[in-house]
Amino acid sequence: MAAPASIVIVGAGQGGAMAANALRALGYTGPLTLIGREPHAPYERPPLSKAVLRDADAEHAAAIHPHTFYAEQDIRLMRGIEALALDRARREIRLADGTVLAYDRCLLATGGQARELPALPRGTPKVHYVRTLDDARGLRACLRAGARVVVVGGGFLGLEVASTALASGAEVAVIESAQRLLPNALPAPFSRWLAARAAASGARLRLGARIASVACEADGRTPAGLVLDSGETLPADAIVVAIGLQPEVTLARAAGLEIDPHNGGIRVDACCRSSDPDILAIGDCASQHRDFLGRHARLESWQNANEQARVAAAAMLDAEPPAPPYPWFWTDQFGCNIQMLGMPDGDLVYTCRGDAEPGAQAPRLIWLGHRDGLPVHGVAVNAAADLRQMRVLFERGTRIDPAGFADASAALKPWIKACQQAAAPA
Numbered sequence: 001m002a003a004p005a006s007i008v009i010v011g012a013g014q015g016g017a018m019a020a021n022a023l024r025a026l027g028y029t030g031p032l033t034l035i036g037r038e039p040h041a042p043y044e045r046p047p048l049s050k051a052v053l054r055d056a057d058a059e060h061a062a063a064i065h066p067h068t069f070y071a072e073q074d075i076r077l078m079r080g081i082e083a084l085a086l087d088r089a090r091r092e093i094r095l096a097d098g099t100v101l102a103y104d105r106c107l108l109a110t111g112g113q114a115r116e117l118p119a120l121p122r123g124t125p126k127v128h129y130v131r132t133l134d135d136a137r138g139l140r141a142c143l144r145a146g147a148r149v150v151v152v153g154g155g156f157l158g159l160e161v162a163s164t165a166l167a168s169g170a171e172v173a174v175i176e177s178a179q180r181l182l183p184n185a186l187p188a189p190f191s192r193w194l195a196a197r198a199a200a201s202g203a204r205l206r207l208g209a210r211i212a213s214v215a216c217e218a219d220g221r222t223p224a225g226l227v228l229d230s231g232e233t234l235p236a237d238a239i240v241v242a243i244g245l246q247p248e249v250t251l252a253r254a255a256g257l258e259i260d261p262h263n264g265g266i267r268v269d270a271c272c273r274s275s276d277p278d279i280l281a282i283g284d285c286a287s288q289h290r291d292f293l294g295r296h297a298r299l300e301s302w303q304n305a306n307e308q309a310r311v312a313a314a315a316m317l318d319a320e321p322p323a324p325p326y327p328w329f330w331t332d333q334f335g336c337n338i339q340m341l342g343m344p345d346g347d348l349v350y351t352c353r354g355d356a357e358p359g360a361q362a363p364r365l366i367w368l369g370h371r372d373g374l375p376v377h378g379v380a381v382n383a384a385a386d387l388r389q390m391r392v393l394f395e396r397g398t399r400i401d402p403a404g405f406a407d408a409s410a411a412l413k414p415w416i417k418a419c420q421q422a423a424a425p426a
């Protein structure tokens with residue numbers, strides 16, 4: 001099949017920028033346009049709650065590609081402009097300044113918006129949401145020694161912000177409505193460990209807590225603190241709302257593309273094609289069938305955006321798509337680099353290897369979740385290299401020996417080898 005006459009990517013974030021790169025790397029030489037609503041060149045979001053939130057100097061390292069990349073690769077990067085409409089019949093995209101772009105293939109990489117808390121809408125004084133570089137800059141200006149920061153939401157993002165705020169000397173409280181941290185992403189024993197780690201680092205966690213009301217200053221508008229359903233008031237100089245993501249599917253919905261009723265994402269096939277095969281969708285806004293979950297899901301992760309970018313680029317050019325990788329995710333918080341391989345599932349048995357003392361200077365441990373001896377989910381704290389070594393056991397479905405794993409006095413490499421040998425056909 002002939003290469004597409006033109007490709008337009010809407011959304012100049014992680015997925016969009018990586019897809020543009022992948023298209024050129026696969027040999028596509030036709031017109032390629034990348035449209036971004038934000039004024040900045042594409043940048044990575046993970047540092048926004050970590051290094052960039054701490055230090056303005058870290059901003060330059062967050063760029064996805066060097067600034068010369070787009071001109072060198074003949075990619076038309078249009079920044080600070082929103083795509084307003086997608087006309088499938090005419091194969092055109094209309095931009096906010098009236099420009100109309102024709103497309104042969106269109107890729108939607110529109111990400112999402114931070115979910116808003118009705119009681120603390122965007123624009124309220126002292127209230128911060130953290131999705132964009134400008135959001136991170138606004139919050140960074142408030143993080144100083146002694147500032148009272150209240151984080152609403154004890155998910156990965158909320159905990160990272162809490163950790164960074166503590167590192168800048170702020171006093172931090174975290175409000176989480178669930179009874180434990182990240183109940184859908186972490187096994188209960190690790191959840192408890194992480195809560196103890198956060199507390200040992202100075203965060204005041206309020207689990208199973210809800211906001212009953214917002215206490216306001218004399219102007220009746222500026223929050224002075226949050227009143228919990230327990231009656232406790234948490235005074236605040238800054239309030240960070242981190243309660244999840246709303247996928248950005250405005251264009252897709254208006255254009256009549258199929259939207260997943262379960263997660264609000266644009267429903268796509270294994271090649272990231274939407275219900276219109278000339279329009280593809282990737283990243284946080286896309287809902288794709290996941291074999292390891294047995295259902296459609298949106299994955300909000302850096303790895304997923306990157307991998308789907310490669311898959312969609314290959315699909316647009318009718319090239320062979322790369323094999324789906326094992327799901328992997330990382331977070332940095334409370335002095336720990338935490339990496340996760342695979343996905344949790346209710347009936348897994350977890351075995352722990354390493355030093356599980358939450359207050360340790362540099363704890364190092366791995367929780368391995370297995371079913372009938374098959375590894376399914378791994379959570380490594382400051383042990384990324386170990387988890388990397390174990391990856392082969394996950395990918396090949398090699399039965400493991402949990403007792404041998406738990407023995408941290410024995411080296412990991414020989415244990416992995418022994419598992420592989422035991423699983424090899426005689």
Ligand SMILES: Cc1cc2nc3c(=O)[nH]c(=O)nc-3n(C[C@H](O)[C@H](O)[C@H](O)COP(=O)(O)OP(=O)(O)OC[C@H]3O[C@@H](n4cnc5c(N)ncnc54)[C@H](O)[C@@H]3O)c2cc1C
Nearest residue numbers: 011013014015037045046083110111283284300301302305
């Ligand atoms: C603070 C923070 C920390 C994170 N930390 C981690 C982490 O530690 N590990 C991890 O794996 N993941 C992390 N993530 C998640 C990861 O960054 C996202 O999953 C990833 O950025 C998704 O890429 P995307 O391309 O789908 O969306 P985005 O990167 O959000 O890009 C979407 C872009 O599309 C633009 N856009 C939307 N609609 C339009 C339109 N109509 N016209 C023009 N432009 C439009 C948006 O403005 C945005 O710039 C973090 C995210 C955040 C916000």
